[in-house]
Amino acid sequence: MGLPERSDESSRQSDGERPGRRLFLSRALGTTAGLVVVAAAGAVTGGVTSAYAAPVSGQGPTRQQGQRNWRFCNKCFGMFYYGYPQNGVCPAGGAHYMAGYDFDIPYNVGETPNAQANWRFCDRCYGMFFFGYPSGGWCPVGGSHHAAGFNFVLPHEVVETPNAQAYWRFCTNCYGLFFWGYPSKGRCPAGNEHNAAGFNFVIPHW
Ligand SMILES: [Zn+2]
Ligand SMILES: [Zn+2]
Ligand SMILES: [Zn+2]
Structure with missing residues (x-):
């Protein structure tokens, strides 16, 4: 299995797929504030609230105030915590298997138009x-x-940098964070x- 670096996956999909994917950026997860605005617009669909994403910021996220040891699982493509002797439970069977970057994820900082709070560690599946x-x-x-x-x-709608990887997404079925940089x-x-669905998260890493 490949690593989640963009340099690897960019050659594995057509250029034509990129513009289509950008359309998803117009959808966003419902935060508390977003629910109010979007409900008024009548845009709530299927239990997942749509909203207009914030414009892309010219500055990438930093690695400050984060927790390290978050990794890509090359079996389920989810983000999991690799800081324990056990690696949780993978939906593909067995434990998660880490590959790629050592992600450094901000926590206990304020939510902004370009950063969404309420992302949590699951102590059952990791x-x-x-x-x-x-x-x-x-x-x-x-x-x-x-x-x-x-x-x-989690930072979103900001530029990807050598120390922050884009194309991390919310899954409407399991509510997990997963990498959608592969076909x-x-x-x-x-x-x-x-x-x-929702934001295009850009996750800081080492
Ligand atoms: Zn997994
Ligand atoms: Zn879980
Ligand atoms: Zn899922």
Whole structure:
């Protein structure tokens, strides 16, 4: 399996796919403030709120105030915490398997138009998931993800840099964070592949 570096995947998909993918940037996850605005516009669909994404900022995210040891799993394409002796539970079977960058994810900082809070560690599967809805999504262990630890705040709609990787997305089925830089969208605990929606997250790494 390949690493999640963009330099690897960019050659694996057609140039024509990029503009289409950009259209997804006009959709955004519903934050508390976003729900109000979007509900008024009548744009709530399928339980996942759509909103206009913030414009791309000219500055990439920094690596300050983050937690390291977050890694890409090359089996399910999800983001998981690699700081324990065990590597959690992968929806593709067995434990997650790390590859690629050592991500350094900001936490306990303010939410901004270019950074979304309520991303959490699941202490059952070790994955990162969005806990901004009443449900905790779908955990590969069974039932919903269970939040523990820090409140992570993920940069989005900012430029990709040598120390920050784009194309990390929210999955509408499992609520997990996964990398959509490959033609495949990995393995979702809810079945089949993940399904991307919302922001284009740009995750700092070493
Ligand atoms: Zn996995
Ligand atoms: Zn979980
Ligand atoms: Zn999923």
